[in-house]
Amino acid sequence: MYRRWLVVGAKGMLGHDLVSRIAAGGYDVLAVDRDEIDITDPQSVDAVVGGVDVVVNVAAFTAVDKAEEQEAVAFAVNATGPEILARRCKSIGARLVHISTDYVFGGESNEPYAEDEILTPCGAYGRTKAAGEWAVRTYTDDYLIVRTAWLYGRYGHSFPATMKALAQTHASIDVVTDEVGQPTWTVDLADLIVRLVDSNVPSGIYHGTSSGETNWNGFARAIMESIGKDPTIIKETTAAAFDRPAPRPHYSVLSHDTLRAVGVEPIGNWLERWRIASPIVLGTGA
Numbered sequence: 001m002y003r004r005w006l007v008v009g010a011k012g013m014l015g016h017d018l019v020s021r022i023a024a025g026g027y028d029v030l031a032v033d034r035d036e037i038d039i040t041d042p043q044s045v046d047a048v049v050g051g052v053d054v055v056v057n058v059a060a061f062t063a064v065d066k067a068e069e070q071e072a073v074a075f076a077v078n079a080t081g082p083e084i085l086a087r088r089c090k091s092i093g094a095r096l097v098h099i100s101t102d103y104v105f106g107g108e109s110n111e112p113y114a115e116d117e118i119l120t121p122c123g124a125y126g127r128t129k130a131a132g133e134w135a136v137r138t139y140t141d142d143y144l145i146v147r148t149a150w151l152y153g154r155y156g157h158s159f160p161a162t163m164k165a166l167a168q169t170h171a172s173i174d175v176v177t178d179e180v181g182q183p184t185w186t187v188d189l190a191d192l193i194v195r196l197v198d199s200n201v202p203s204g205i206y207h208g209t210s211s212g213e214t215n216w217n218g219f220a221r222a223i224m225e226s227i228g229k230d231p232t233i234i235k236e237t238t239a240a241a242f243d244r245p246a247p248r249p250h251y252s253v254l255s256h257d258t259l260r261a262v263g264v265e266p267i268g269n270w271l272e273r274w275r276i277a278s279p280i281v282l283g284t285g286a
């Protein structure tokens with residue numbers, strides 16, 4: 001049913017692995033990024049988006065700190081862009097898969113956020129992504145909003161590569177313990193997106209994160225183990241020690257109830273998945 005795919009934002013961290021996964025599934029996939037399309041421009045979207053069954057929007061303004069100063073620019077990409085894509089998808093009869101974030105929640109909870117929790121966005125980035133969700137839900141009725149968090153992958157900047165680089169030059173590294181979440185491999189999220197579309201699940205909000213939870217310090221220690229470094233070089237600190245423009249959610253854990261309700265298996269435990277991912281993500285495999 002969904003044979004022809006279009007991935008918008010294909011050169012990003014998630015986009016790379018998503019295009020590979022779709023192609024491996026035997027589907028036709030057209031991959032575009034900023035060189036070919038500007039999602040904030042309706043004419044550009046009309047020219048590129050057509051003749052497909054499903055559009056996956058992984059394009060976004062993802063620089064959380066920069067968004068504090070450039071909220072209007074972030075809003076154009078993270079909210080107006082999804083509106084334009086949703087309108088276009090509706091007019092051509094394509095399903096829209098839109099990727100969102102844990103930052104639509106404030107992170108003050110201490111239990112996993114349900115898919116239908118009221119949005120309480122964290123910072124400018126979170127506000128623009130929350131508006132993007134509303135836009136998608138307003139302008140098409142054939143959509144999947146897939147919220148993810150703490151993504152890492154082989155492409156682009158990600159936490160494991162940063163930790164690996166720091167471990168080459170530092171005897172100790174301070175990493176926060178008071179931000180809790182679910183490290184999620186882009187390959188696993190790409191696979192989940194394809195499984196959701198394959199299963200023809202109902203329109204709605206789904207959470208695309210690993211199972212279980214840890215904090216950044218725990219993830220950093222797991223990364224040290226993977227590269228053969230002593231995990232005790234990772235020291236404990238708190239977010240208050242860092243002067244960053246944007247607030248960070250303290251608790252980003254997302255529940256997977258709507259996945260289970262439609263019979264789609266959530267991504268596995270974050271640590272088990274990291275052990276499989278690490279040689280590929282860090283380029284240390286055979």
Ligand SMILES: NC(=O)c1ccc[n+]([C@@H]2O[C@H](COP(=O)([O-])OP(=O)(O)OC[C@H]3O[C@@H](n4cnc5c(N)ncnc54)[C@H](OP(=O)(O)O)[C@@H]3O)[C@@H](O)[C@H]2O)c1
Nearest residue numbers: 009011012013014034038039059060062099101148149151
């Ligand atoms: N990374 C995470 O930890 C994380 C966590 C939660 C949710 N997410 C969400 O997951 C999705 C994918 O994230 P990612 O980390 O893979 O993003 P990414 O690496 O920043 O890739 C986003 C891509 O979108 C492109 N783009 C930006 N503005 C565009 C526009 N106006 N028109 C067309 N393309 C445009 C970017 O091009 P340029 O590079 O040229 O700007 C980039 O290639 C996003 O929706 C993000 O909000 C990510």
